[in-house]
Amino acid sequence: MYNKIFSASIWIAVALLGAAALGGIALNRGEPINALWFITAALCVHAVAYRFYAAWIAARVLAIDPTRATPAERLNNGRDYIPTNRWIVFGHHFAAIAGPGPLVGPTLAAQFGYLPGTLWILIGAVLGGCVQDMVTLFFSTRRNGRSLGQMARDELGAIGGIAALIATLLIMIILIAVLGLVVVNAMKHSPWATSTVAATIPIAMLVGLYMRDIRPGRVLEGSLLGVILLLLAVAGGSWLDHQPGLRVLFDHPGLTLAWAVIAYGFAAAILPVWLLLAPRDYLSTFIKLGTVVLLALAIVWLQPAVKMPAFTQFIDGSGPIFGGKLFPFVFITIACGAVSGFHALIASGTTPKLLSNERDIRMIGYGGMALESFVAIIAMIAATVLDPGVFFAINSPAGVVGKEAAAAVAKISSWGFPVTVEQMSLLAQQMGEATLFARTGGAPSLAVGMASIFGSAFGQGMLALWYHFAIMFEAIFILTTLDAGTRVGRFMLQDMLGNIWQPLGRTSWYPSVLLTSGLVVAAWGYFLYIGVIDPNGGVNILWPLFGISNQILAAIALCVATGILVKSDKLKHAWITGLPLTWLVIVTSSAAWEKITSPDVRIGFLAAANDLAGKLASGVLPPEKAASAPTLIFNQRLDAALTLFFVCLLWLIVLDMLRICARHLNGKPVPPLSEAPHLVTQLEEAWQRD
């Protein structure tokens, strides 16, 4: 009894503290606010949600059964199916789901002010993203670790399965293109950044050779060696930047770098995994976890002030970073930090094959995503501690604010965010860059934010080093996603083509490998090219496209989950996935509608295409722009068609799910539940003994 009162009072205190922090963030106007409030609000909201909402879902809705043997136990083969300690599974799961998305999305969404993004990161994660990850993990665990596509086919029928497969492949392509664009923009005309990123390739190969031939399987030794070499590469970049003969080798415009990234992607997809992909992944995981922890500690220690206002005037849709109103574009832009469809692929891939007990599902599914959302909050802080004028100067493309520094500064100051040319050139000098104007994509501004936080924590003298470390940190795991994504895209394509002509399906047949890798790379390479040549900065085109596709994948996962809940006679509780699903359908449909039909040339794809076509016909374009105009017009129309296709895919799956649910509720036959039979776990005794 006493314990109960004590525990209840602690939770009431946590809830009140969270509410106070959130209230403080939400109601503050016009004054800088301490970043610690963001951390407090996030921790309290996640803790309360984890303790109550997630526990309720686990016990009442999913009816998690700790006595039931998991696939890891039943199918234990010592390799991919292995019962594993839950902290280890948590580590693997988190390393897999945490990518560059939650860092870049909040940075871009900061153009609306700090409040809309922060609120959506918290609410979206607690009610949508975490629930999606957790239920997907649960359903996959009950189905021997089957993938989302297989579950869609088994539970909803062939239409759902095919739609999920196509959506996954297309999303992968858009994702790789947009991530490639972020890296290209970070390296543009920056010899230091380019040389450091280039150095990660031979370093990864060296580590790969070490782990394969010199000391086979010694992952920690190899990784330690690699991390030391990477830090040396960051410092070496500084030296190279001061060598006039060498620096021209790494000083390139965006288009050249885009071709380099495309060539790299093709090479990475056909090279053996041990040489490049696997060692790079070890390095990126260590660097990523280390940097995120360091950043969180530095924020707690320094408690920097958030200088961005709660809302900016750009909620009306006139934002410089990307066009579009607060609704629906803040939800599309944040994407990964709140709800990420991609996580459903991980939660239905490796993770369910490692779970030793169903009761770990809450911690790994819900807790893993809560931590990811916390990372997104940290990215939001790192973006908003910058002076708003500096933030907009870095992130606004030249097509919006003008090519000349003086013009850009005047334009940004006229928005009410004062910034001067001297301030920007001093900052660029401190960061060891030629200029920081129009460095779009989110990575440079995040790196400046991180460098200023680390700089004030560990000494101002190393700002340039911290900046380039942050760029390297982002680039290395973006390139890992690029490698891994291209390879998975290749496997999926080979799987599909294998149905047409069997030899193409053989993953080790070299002609097929070359052909399918080439097709996948060409697909994302084309979108990367579109982004790089776009005069308004490709982020305006590609990031919303990526956000829409990611949220549609999330909606597909939630469709599968809702369908399963209804088919398991849990209609009463189907709202836990039905509610976020409804919201995602509303958000993605309206965002797609705006992207297709809006008359604003910065939002609507077709409006932009028609505007350019009109200008081309009337001959007002200068000759060099007129030459590239037909390509730009075609690209905008292609983007519009792709968006339309995505939305049709979404509605197809939603309607198919509703049809299945209606049939089930009317007592008509539906595909049966594909749950594996119940077996009592034998692991439990062993656990209790030790």
Add this chain to the structure above:
Amino acid sequence: MAKRLNNLLRGQYAALRAYSTPERSGRSFSYGNRTAYPLRVRLPSSVCLRRSLRRALPLDLPATVLRWLYANWRKFWYALRQLSGDDAYERYLAHHSACHANTAPLSRKNFFQHEQQQKWSDIKRCC
């Protein structure tokens, strides 16, 4: 504090592990034709929290944390090896001798190659 974190790390947290059996709690509910027993999901028991607060607060926290780190460095090292896959071969050998003792196990190098090839044929990293 130290003990609590220690337990947490070993994944043996009694309060979280305890779930009710029908005999113990008498509560159960059914969905469709299945009966399930609810998890008694609880926060780390308040008794423990109170004790840990009493222990941690009067002492200086950094020293407590350092002592705890020192006392458990072996477990960290083990967790790190397992997380990174550094000990994958040892685990494979253990599994092999338990389940397929009549065949020769793969060499370390071969095992590592197989492992990596298999690992990267699936979606492993996301946005």
